[in-house]
Amino acid sequence: xxxMRKVLIPLVVAAAGVIWAPAVSAQCTASQPFGDFGRSYxxxxxxxxxxxxxxxxxxxxxxxxxxxxxCESADEIGIQGGSCQTEAGVxxxxxxxxxxxxxxxGSLGCPDPNGIAGVGRNVYVIRCNDGAGVVIxxxxxxxxxxxxxxxxxxxxxxSPTFDPLPxxxxxxxxxxxxxxxxxxxxxxxxxxxxxxxxxxVTLYDPTVFSDCDPDSVGTARATGSCDPAADGGGVxxxxxxxxxxxGSCAGTAPARTVCNGGSxxxxxxxxNSDCGTNALCIPRWQxxxxxxxxxxxxxxxxxxxxPISACVGGSNPQSPCTTSANCGGLCSAGSRLGIACTxxxxxxxxxxxxxxxxxxxxxxxxxxxxxxxxxxxxxxxxTPGAGCTSTTTCGTGGTxxxxxxxxxxxxxxxxxxxxxxxxxxxxxYLGSTFTFxxxxxxxxxxxxxxxxxxxxGAPSARALDVRAAVSGGEIMIxxxxxxxxxxxxxxVLTETKAKGQFKVNDSLIAPRGVGGGGATxxxxxxxxxxxxxxRTVIIESVLTDGTTLRSDAVRF
Amino acid sequence: MNRxxxxxxxxxxxxxxxxxxxxxxFAVASNMGFKLNKGLVKTGDGQIGRNWTSIPYNSPYGTxxxxxTQTGLPTGPINTAGITRLDGTPGGRGFVFQTCNxxxxxxxxxxxxxxxxxxxxxxxxxxxxxxxxxxxxxxxxIAVGNPTKCCTGAGTGPTCPASSxxxxxTCAVNLSSIIIVGSHNPSLQITTPHTxxxxxxxxxxxxxxxxxxxxxxxxxxxxxxxxxxxERLDPITGNFTTPLCPSTQAQSINLVxxxxxxxxxxxxxxxxxxxxx
Numbered sequence: 047x048x049x050m051r052k053v054l055i056p057l058v059v060a061a062a063g064v065i066w067a068p069a070v071s072a073q074c075t076a077s078q079p080f081g082d083f084g085r086s087y088x089x090x091x092x093x094x095x096x097x098x099x100x101x102x103x104x105x106x107x108x109x110x111x112x113x114x115x116x117c118e119s120a121d122e123i124g125i126q127g128g129s130c131q132t133e134a135g136v137x138x139x140x141x142x143x144x145x146x147x148x149x150x151x152g153s154l155g156c157p158d159p160n161g162i163a164g165v166g167r168n169v170y171v172i173r174c175n176d177g178a179g180v181v182i183x184x185x186x187x188x189x190x191x192x193x194x195x196x197x198x199x200x201x202x203x204x205s206p207t208f209d210p211l212p213x214x215x216x217x218x219x220x221x222x223x224x225x226x227x228x229x230x231x232x233x234x235x236x237x238x239x240x241x242x243x244x245x246x247v248t249l250y251d252p253t254v255f256s257d258c259d260p261d262s263v264g265t266a267r268a269t270g271s272c273d274p275a276a277d278g279g280g281v282x283x284x285x286x287x288x289x290x291x292x293g294s295c296a297g298t299a300p301a302r303t304v305c306n307g308g309s310x311x312x313x314x315x316x317x318n319s320d321c322g323t324n325a326l327c328i329p330r331w332q333x334x335x336x337x338x339x340x341x342x343x344x345x346x347x348x349x350x351x352x353p354i355s356a357c358v359g360g361s362n363p364q365s366p367c368t369t370s371a372n373c374g375g376l377c378s379a380g381s382r383l384g385i386a387c388t389x390x391x392x393x394x395x396x397x398x399x400x401x402x403x404x405x406x407x408x409x410x411x412x413x414x415x416x417x418x419x420x421x422x423x424x425x426x427x428x429t430p431g432a433g434c435t436s437t438t439t440c441g442t443g444g445t446x447x448x449x450x451x452x453x454x455x456x457x458x459x460x461x462x463x464x465x466x467x468x469x470x471x472x473x474x475y476l477g478s479t480f481t482f483x484x485x486x487x488x489x490x491x492x493x494x495x496x497x498x499x500x501x502x503g504a505p506s507a508r509a510l511d512v513r514a515a516v517s518g519g520e521i522m523i524x525x526x527x528x529x530x531x532x533x534x535x536x537x538v539l540t541e542t543k544a545k546g547q548f549k550v551n552d553s554l555i556a557p558r559g560v561g562g563g564g565a566t567x568x569x570x571x572x573x574x575x576x577x578x579x580x581r582t583v584i585i586e587s588v589l590t591d592g593t594t595l596r597s598d599a600v601r602f
Numbered sequence: 603m604n605r606x607x608x609x610x611x612x613x614x615x616x617x618x619x620x621x622x623x624x625x626x627x628f629a630v631a632s633n634m635g636f637k638l639n640k641g642l643v644k645t646g647d648g649q650i651g652r653n654w655t656s657i658p659y660n661s662p663y664g665t666x667x668x669x670x671t672q673t674g675l676p677t678g679p680i681n682t683a684g685i686t687r688l689d690g691t692p693g694g695r696g697f698v699f700q701t702c703n704x705x706x707x708x709x710x711x712x713x714x715x716x717x718x719x720x721x722x723x724x725x726x727x728x729x730x731x732x733x734x735x736x737x738x739x740x741x742x743x744i745a746v747g748n749p750t751k752c753c754t755g756a757g758t759g760p761t762c763p764a765s766s767x768x769x770x771x772t773c774a775v776n777l778s779s780i781i782i783v784g785s786h787n788p789s790l791q792i793t794t795p796h797t798x799x800x801x802x803x804x805x806x807x808x809x810x811x812x813x814x815x816x817x818x819x820x821x822x823x824x825x826x827x828x829x830x831x832x833e834r835l836d837p838i839t840g841n842f843t844t845p846l847c848p849s850t851q852a853q854s855i856n857l858v859x860x861x862x863x864x865x866x867x868x869x870x871x872x873x874x875x876x877x878x879x
Contacts, residue, residue: 073648076697076801077833077864079844120851128834128843132850150841151648161800189797189868190831191804192844 074149074156079127080168081115081144083187084196084210084263087133091215092175092546093118094138099172101146102489103157104183104282104482106166107316109301109489113152116172117143126152140546141212144170144182144195154301154314157193158186164276168193169480171229173493176547177596178218179229181491183282183482184257184264185271197257197264197271208266213255216546224345226250231284232478232492235347243352245497247288249478251344252492254282276483285479285486286341288334288348292356292464292474293364301489302479304330306361307376307386316488324385324395331490332366334476350476352497358468360459361386366474373459380454381410387456396454404449405433411451420449473497507533507557509585509597516602521577523570525585525597533557534588538572540580541599547584550576554588635660635785636811640860642778643837644726650840653722656808656862657714658784665710669720670702673780677702681728681735681776686721687712688864690804691795717792719808719862727775729767736766736773782860786810786878792825794871805865809857812878818845818863819852825874830867834858 080101091097097116102109110126117130119137127145135141148156157166163186173179187194199210218228226233231252238244257264258272258280265272272278289302301314305321306328313320315327333340338348353366360373367373377385377396385395392398392412400406400420411419416435424432427444434446462468477494479487509525516522523538535554541547550572558565585597636658645651663669666685675683682703689695698712705711714720725735767773797803807821815821818832832847834855845851847865857863865872 077835077842077844079831079833079842083831083846085846085849126841128836128841129845129851129855131845147842147844149649151650151839163799188799189803191797191866191868192831 073151073153074159076149078148078156078158078161078192080146080148080170080184080193080195081127082131082133082196083190083192083194084199085131085133086196086199086210087131087135087141087143087212088172088180088215089141089212090546091140091142091172091178091180093140093142095175097142097172097174098493099144099170100489100491100493102169102480102487102491103155103166104169104480104487105276105485106155106157107488108148108153108155108157108166109314110146110148110153111301111314113146115144115146115170117145126150142172142174144172154320155316161186161188161191163188163270164273166193167277167482168195169282169482169487169491170195171491171493172215173229174215176218177228177230178215179493180213180215181229181231181252181254181282182213182256183254185273185277187264187269187271189269194257194264194269194271197262197267197269198255198259199263200255200259200261201263201266208263210263220250220345221253224250225253227253230493231344232288232476232495234495237497242354243474243497245350245352245476245495246347247350247476247495248347249284249286249288249342249344249492251283252480256282280483282480282482284342284344284492285481286343286346287486288336288340288342288350288476288478289331289490290334290350290353290366290474290476291331291364292353292366292472294470294472302329302331303327306374307384309384311361311376311384312363314489324382326386328362330365331475331477352474352476353464355461355463356469356472357459358462359457363459364472367461370459370461373461375456375458378455378457382454388458390453390456392451392453394453394456396456398451398453401450401452404431406449414448414451416446416448418448418451420451422446422448507587507589508595509536509587512583512585512597512600514583514600514602516574517571519574520571521574521583521602523572523583523585524566524568525570526566527557527587536567537586537588537594538570539584539586539596540577541582541584542578542580545578548578548580549586550580635783637781637783638811638860639779640782642722642724642780644776644778645723646840648840649835649837649842651723651837652835652840653724653837654719654806654835654862655722655782656719656811656860657716658782658811659716659787659790659808661714661782661784663714663784665705665713666700666702666720667705667709667711669714670705670711673782674777675702675722675724675780676728676776677706678728679703680733681725683725683776684723685712686723687715687718688721688801688804688806690801690806692798692802694795694802696801716787717790717808719806721806722780724776727773729771730774731768731771734767738766739773739775784811786812788878789875791873791875793873794865794867796871797866797868803866803868803871805871806862807865807876808862810876810878811859813857814877814879815857817853817857818855819848819850821857821863821865822848822852824877825865825867825872827865827867827872830865830872833864833866834861835864 099116113126115126117134120132120134122130131143134143167185170182182198184197196210202209202211231250233248236246305315308322308325335351336348357367357373375387387395400409404423406420416422422434424440424444425447427441437446464472474497475494477490478492512525514523538551582599584599587595643651682701686699794805830847833844
């Protein structure tokens with residue numbers, strides 16, 4: 047789901063500088079690969095659909111944004127790192143690898159521009175199809191010239207060369223020490239529809255696999271990627287800060303800030319220079335409103351008030367809002383088309399165009415004046431209609447009439463309810479950041495919680511009140527929905543240690559709600575043998591855009 | 603040194619012959635010399651248009667300036683190509699960049715090093731007024747319909763500019779290929795540097811034009827590398843591909859005639875004599 051750019055002047059030096067110099071905070075100017083370079087992989091990671099990953103660099107704003115950096119198979123194409131490792135196997139085998147490059151398209155920022163140890167420590171948060179995952183952090187391996195994720199793997203005790211063991215993405219839960227396992231350090235306890243909608247969540251510190259761990263490949267091989275000065279004693283932990291945003295349930299940007307206009311509109315950014323001229327880098331995720339002061343001290347439970355409205359159009363589309371003023375606008379025509387604005391005026395951002403049919407017609411302008419771009423046209427005299435800059439140039443009897451500079455429109459966005467027709471399957475996302483050596487990550491790296499189905503304030507197709515009971519040779523399942531907008535049907539899932547989560551119904555259970563309304567499902571029978579020893583039931587709602595919503599798991 | 607599997611030889615010969623023919627018949631293998639029509643991608647965002655280029659081990663160029671003038675790369679004060687070599691030796695210079703204008707102005711400019719490739723970057727073109735570079739032509743502008751670069755059509759704004767040039771000027775697009783000539787030096791030994799921070803340890807290996815290697819992995823094996831990296835840069839997409847060297851992943855990445863690749867072999871580098879036919 048979370049798969050997730052010049053002014054030329056006639057001077058040699060200046061021209062060369064413009065052409066060859068990279069934009070500030072752009073991708074690395076040279077190759078800086080990251081991923082699995084030790085012939086190992088992550089396993090027990092359901093990967094029949096694309097596996098998500100969030101990438102950030104501590105102490106550095108670098109990220110790969112929405113780029114695809116996870117290989118579900120060895121032959122996958124379009125991967126940000128160029129190609130996939132053989133160890134990724136095939137789709138559906140539970141094996142995935144990381145393949146990225148901060149020098150490639152899709153990267154924003156360069157974590158370690160000088161390629162030295164102790165700079166730009168990477169964090170990868172992987173989320174598999176079943177919600178389980180893993181959190182990995184590694185420093186720059188100077189010898190190999192990469193960020194080698196395999197350096198965080200445990201050493202194979204049978205290997206004389208300290209080869210890495212596969213890293214398990216399971217189990218998902220909380221270990222006896224209170225650390226979240228399986229990559230999910232932000233857990234939803236309850237969701238009250240409100241108004242206002244309220245999520246009760248618990249934030250844990252995550253179990254993190256690091257090349258600084260004593261039993262890691264990085265330490266055993268003394269790769270130097272765990273820099274004693276920069277990394278020594280450092281612990282990757284939850285920051286305690288929660289953030290919310292809204293966006294399509296089919297995906298959202300992990301970066302906390304995005305460009306509000308221009309050719310980079312909506313793309314992750316680190317600062318205004320990433321967004322080009324006349325565009326700003328603005329928050330895409332906003333600090334969450336919690337009843338426990340932030341930063342939370344993990345483990346900590348708190349209520350979070352969720353947004354119920356977001357911007358439609360404007361320069362801040364899909365971001366949470368309370369008034370339309372939060373949404374800004376975009377120039378809807380002219381050479382500044384798509385640039386963020388707040389007003390329609392020739393002295394505003396959108397500027398204007400020279401009207402009429404004169405020689406300057408259509409040119410971008412900022413003033414109606416003979417001395418401006420539009421200049422004027424002669425009225426009367428020997429050359430009527432000719433361009434002019436003063437009455438004198440129009441000859442005897444003529445006057446120079448200024449051509450009007452008409453404003454290009456600035457179309458403002460509106461703040462609309464998430465459950466309105468303005469949105470289609472809109473989700474609210476709740477996420478958090480990590481800290482390392484007191485530095486907060488610039489990206490959301492806790493796998494976000496999604497509240498979907500038209501928004502948390504709106505009814506959802508997510509199955510509620512799920513119950514299951516044994517009845518003879520069958521498992522009788524009960525659940526209900528509050529609404530069934532964009533619902534295709536339901537699957538029933540169970541989970542075993544051997545197979546992980548799997549579907550037990552033969553075909554989709556058809557929706558019963560009328561007109562998008564909710565419905566109750568009583569005594570839905572599934573043969574006991576289908577569960578293959580599984581003792582849990584999860585109802586998966588399949589939506590029209592292919593996304594799914596899963597209920598809480600219940601046992602029978 | 604040459605550890606190529608015997609069955610690779612005829613396959614490699616067939617592959618190279620096919621590639622040469624596909625290159626338009628400009629590349630002619632011979633015992634004495636060859637020439638290749640090498641396509642160039644214009645400079646774009648990120649790494650797009652960074653043309654990694656193999657320079658023949660024996661070539662008439664000698665220097666950046668020689669390469670620029672003899673291949674017809676733009677050398678003007680504004681419209682100039684850029685050449686980069688990588689000195690990855692410990693204590694070395696790292697990336698050594700010079701514009702063709704500067705190289706020619708300096709007489710010859712930086713020397714080329716036998717066995718090393720260089721990176722060639724060419725601006726899109728020069729406005730007919732000669733005062734500034736252009737990034738696209740009017741035709742491209744219309745085809746792409748890119749609102750950030752030009753108007754989208756009648757009724758929506760000002761008349762579409764003729765190009766990214768000032769009104770009335772056109773964009774003279776730079777060349778899209780150069781002819782590279784030279785011959786091979788079969789006795790030249792390649793030595794990649796000891797690895798270290800930054801670019802130290804990286805080597806831009808000029809793959810011989812008559813190499814028997816087909817894939818990145820073939821080079822890894824021929825070079826006797828154990829646990830290093832090999833890397834190709836696609837100038838069209840601007841993306842690097844960096845497999846372990848050797849590895850099965852590297853087997854799936856083909857070499858491209860006329861392109862150099864990056865090799866890195868920690869910690870002490872590797873020495874080898876490139877195989878060729």
